[in-house]
Amino acid sequence: MRYVRRVLQPGETIVYATKLHWLIYIHTILLLIACIILAGAAIATSDSQNISLAFGIAAVICALLALSAGLRAFIRRATTELAVTVVRGTGGSLEPIRNIGDPLTFRTYITASPAT
Numbered sequence: 001m002r003y004v005r006r007v008l009q010p011g012e013t014i015v016y017a018t019k020l021h022w023l024i025y026i027h028t029i030l031l032l033i034a035c036i037i038l039a040g041a042a043i044a045t046s047d048s049q050n051i052s053l054a055f056g057i058a059a060v061i062c063a064l065l066a067l068s069a070g071l072r073a074f075i076r077r078a079t080t081e082l083a084v085t086v087v088r089g090t091g092g093s094l095e096p097i098r099n100i101g102d103p104l105t106f107r108t109y110i111t112a113s114p115a116t
Contacts, residue, residue, distance in 0.1 A: 004083045016109035017083040021101040024073045031066035035059050084109040 004014060042055035082100060100106050 002081075004081050004085075008085065012085050015084045016106060017081070018101050018106050019082065020077045020080050020099045021103075024077060024099050025070065028066050028070035028073060031062050031069060035062035035066060038062060082106065 004017070008014070036059075038055050038059035042052050042059055045051045045055060082097065084106065097106075
């Protein structure tokens with residue numbers, strides 16, 4: 001919450017803070033599972049060199065995609081700060097906040113916290 005703390009107005013405090021849910025890593029996890037399956041298939045078909053090579057190349061491609069997806073998710077999670085300070089006013093536009101860790105508690109602090 002380094003950025004949020006820096007931009008607080010005088011008298012404003014953080015009531016609740018959270019971060020993105022770990023499920024943003026789901027693409028990485030699925031790609032790693034596919035990589036492991038393909039690597040296993042490459043080993044299992046080692047008697048046929050061409051098929052084994054194809055499975056091996058596919059496993060490397062999946063590993064590179066998993067690395068890319070994991071790095072993207074890590075950067076997104078590390079740089080996203082979600083905090084409830086003061087909620088004022090009525091109406092306004094719908095602003096969805098996706099992939100929040102513990103969204104029900106976050107909602108409770110938005111809807112039930114007294115404005116200061």
